[in-house]
Amino acid sequence: MINTEDFTKRLQQVIDYYGESASSFAEKIGVQRSSISHILSGRNKPSLEFVLKILSAFPEVELYWLLNGKGEFPSTKKAAAQNLSSITSVPSPSPKIEKEIESKINHDKTIERIVIFYSDGSFKNFQN
Template sequence: MINTEEFTQRLERVIRFYGESASSFAEKIGVQRSSISHILSGRNKPSLEFVLKILSAFPEVELYWLLNGKGSFPAKKEIKEQKILEPTPVSSEKIKKEAIAKAPENLPEEKIFSENENNKTIERIVVFYSDGTFKNYHN
C-alpha cells in the first residue's frame, strides 16, 4: 500500500518540475481538475488509472519512484534509451582532418595529434554531445 501523504509530495514535485499548475497538469494527463485537487488535499487516493495517465503523459516519471519514492526523478531515460551507434571504420587521417578543422585556431596542429617516443598511435576517439549522444571513432 502506498503512503498517500508521500505520494502527494512526489506528485507536487512532478507538477513543480514541469512548471504546471494543478489545473494545467490535470488537463495534460486527461483528468478532471477536481481529481488533482482531491488527491493533493488527501481526500482521495490515486487510482491505478490516474497513475498510468501520469506515466503516459510524462515519461520521465518512473512508476516505482512515484509509488514508493525509490529510484530517481527525473528518470535517466536518455541513458537507457540511448542509441548506440555502430562503430564505422574511419581512417586516422580522416579523424585527424576533422579534429584539425574543429580545433581552436590558436592551437598548432601538432599539439592535437602527436606520437610519443614509443610510437603510439590513436586507437579510438569518443565525442560526447550535450544531448547525451556520442560518436565513436576508431582506427
C-alpha cells in the same frame, strides 16, 4: 500499500518540476481538475489509471519512485531515451563511418545492421 501523504508530496514535486499548475497538469494527463485537487488534499487516493496517465504523459517519472519514493526523479535513463528518440532524421551512415566503426570493433566482426527504435513504435533499419 502506498503512503497517500508521501504520494501527494511526490505528485506535487512532479507538478512543480514541470512548472505546471494543477489545472494544466490535469489537462496534460487527461483528468479533471478536481481529481488533482482531491488527491493533493488527501480526500481521494490515486487510481491505477491516474498513475498510468502520469507515466504516459511524463516519461521522466518512474513508477517505483512515484509510488514508493525509491529511485530517482527525474529519471536519467528515461530522459536519455527520450532525447535519443526525439531525433527526427537520422542520416544513413556513410561507408567511411561504417569502416571507422568496424576498425574500432573487433576486426573479425562486422556490423550487420543497425536498428533505431522510436517512442511511437516506429523504427529505422540500416543494413549492409
